[in-house]
Amino acid sequence: MRTTKNNTIRKRKLCTRFLLFIPCCVFAIASVSILIGNYWVQIAEKYKEKEFLQSKMSILREKEEELKADVEKLENPDYVARYAREKYMYSREGEIILRIPDEEE
DSSP, X not given: OHHHHHHHHHHXXXXXXXXXXXXXXXXXXXXXXXXXXXXHHHHHHHHHHHHHHHHXXXXXXHHHHHHHHHHHHHTSHHHHHHXXXXXXXXXXXXXXXXXXXXXXX
């Protein structure tokens, strides 16, 4: 009789521990899942930002190449003189500048 009573008490303790253990495990798994989900969202956002910044960087590199080419051209005094005459209508001594409007068709 005593062993059956002890067995019953043991079973109740085991059942109580098990009932406390399950919610703790569910809580731990849910917390970890939420944490991992947040990290995945952050990683996806970083990849999108990386793609955007890479495209912006390629545009800026192209612009840098254009500016370097302009700098090389502006180091040539003949180019600077021709550019000033065309753009700002500077003339050499004795030259007359005639401005002809573009005809649009």
